[in-house]
Amino acid sequence: MPSKIRTRYAPSPTGIPHIGNIRSALFAWLYARHNNGDFIVRIEDTDQARYDADAERAIIDSLNWLGLNQDEGPDVGGQYGPYHQSKRLDLYSEAAIQLVKDGRAYYCYCSSERLGEVRKAQQARKEPPGYDNHCRDMDFGANGDFTQFEGSTKNGVIRFKMPLEGVTTAHDIIRGEIAWENQLLDDFVMVKSDGFPTYHLASVVDDHAMEISHVLRGDEWLASLPRHWQIYNALEYEKPIFVHLPIILGTDKSKLSKRHGAASVFEYKDQGFLAEAMINFLALLGWSLDDRTELISLPELIESFTIERIGSSPAIFNVDKLEWFNGMYIRNLSNGDFIEKLSSFWQTDQTPNSFSSSHLEAIAPLVQERTKKLNEVWNQISFLEGxxxxxxxxxxxxxxxxxxxxxxxxxxxxxxxxxxxxxxxxxxxxxxxxxxxxxxxxxxxxxxxxxxxxxxxxxxxxxxxxxxxxxxxxxxxxxxxxxxxxxxxxxxxxxxxxxxxxxx
Structure with missing residues (x-):
């Protein structure tokens, strides 16, 4: 194990963070806290066309609401910053140019029209889609000196040169050794025509530069692991420990969606879910203390959280179970804490009420035992006003x-x-x-x-x-x-x- 545990949460600010995204942040945070390590937040904003400032703010606000404090990140700074990838372009350019010089990457000037024709032809032959290596052996020089050829564009990209034969064998803590046939992996784009890197290059360069020891991320990124593994090899970087978290499914075992009740954490907050209940619920989506314990406080989670207890089987998101957790946490509050959280919720929700503190103290015990969400309370007691x-x-x-x-x-x-x-x-x-x-x-x-x-x-x-x-x-x-x-x-x-x- 590395001498210093450093985990990261690296979201793309293109939309409001979903449950799976926040679950990854929680697991990374818990593992860092369990090992007295550092939790780093890095904003992966290289997709400038889809960048959303409100989404970035929502990401940070989600972490703050749950109490997942940053040791380093856009809000607090740190010695490995800046913590926006859009401000780290020189690092990616330097790595990409070095890979071109070393013969591990190359410039590609294929136009989108040509690439579209290639895909159509592959589909007609019932072949898997992928780049056909048209520019792989062309010599554009280390700086990408452009030479006209049929089907070209002036705005080139840089592609990584994947091995044409053999297998790429990578290691994941949960799944062990995994092998991919190299012939099935095409030469992927590392640097786009606008000069911004893709996720593949930027995440590898940043995880190395920021000395990330453990990469905990969603199962959907497992397919990217052989590409990242090859970049690490080409750049001669020491690899972090990879932990791909189990996929989260709905109760019908299909891909999690809004019809299963999945929503952003802010939607749950607006419904009157407690941050403590949400953390407890999310922690058990893929991790367990044992086969029976369900209610686990945050200090207990930090003390007990280990990667070895993360399973490989899909986790099931059940909104009814989440409501049960929230109801239990509400019932376990003291009368004073319940009133404080309820008053704060009403103020945020702009619920009109004129209950005095003494009036609330009398009402609270009547509703606390039967409340699953704070937004239910007003409907239960509104008869007392008007x-x-x-x-x-x-x-x-x-x-x-x-x-x-x-x-x-x-x-x-x-x-x-x-x-x-x-x-x-x-x-x-x-x-x-x-x-x-x-x-x-x-x-x-x-x-x-x-x-x-x-x-x-x-x-x-x-x-x-x-x-x-x-x-x-x-x-x-x-x-x-x-x-x-x-x-x-x-x-x-x-x-x-x-x-x-x-x-x-």
């Missing part, structure tokens, strides 16, 4: 009437059931009973209404369900009697009266 409105049929939905629930779900109209007078009587008796209470306490309310249920010969689900709708306007809410206590006697009795009026 007036409520609901259709009369919802009283039956609250009582468990399947037809009423189906009608509300489908947005169809049905007539009020024939037992409306009976339900109205239940609510009237309940109102009269509650009005006579000396103390507006949970236990007193429940005990008095249990007597009402017994006297009327109804069931708790029916009466309490109708009262829940009357008090909150919904069929799902925090516990009924604590909610009535917080709402207060006057408002609670007023809302039951309003429900009775709906059935007149």
């Amino acid at each position: 007036d409520i409105e609901y259709p009369p049929i919802r009283l039956w939905s609250g009582m468990g009437d399947k037809k009423a629930q189906r009608a509300e779900r489908d947005g169809t109209h049905i007539e009020i059931p024939e037992n409306a007078p009976e339900v109205r009587n239940w609510l009237s008796v309940s109102l009269n009973t509650l009005e006579q209470l000396n103390e507006w306490e949970d236990e007193a309310m429940e005990e008095s209404l249990q007597i009402v249920i017994s006297n009327l010969g109804t069931k708790p689900r029916q009466l309490f369900g109708a009262l829940r709708v009357a008090i909150t306007g919904g069929v799902v809410s925090p516990p009924l009697f604590p909610s009535m206590k917080i709402l207060g006697r006057e408002k609670s009795l007023q809302r039951i009266s309003q429900a009775i009026a709906l059935l007149d």
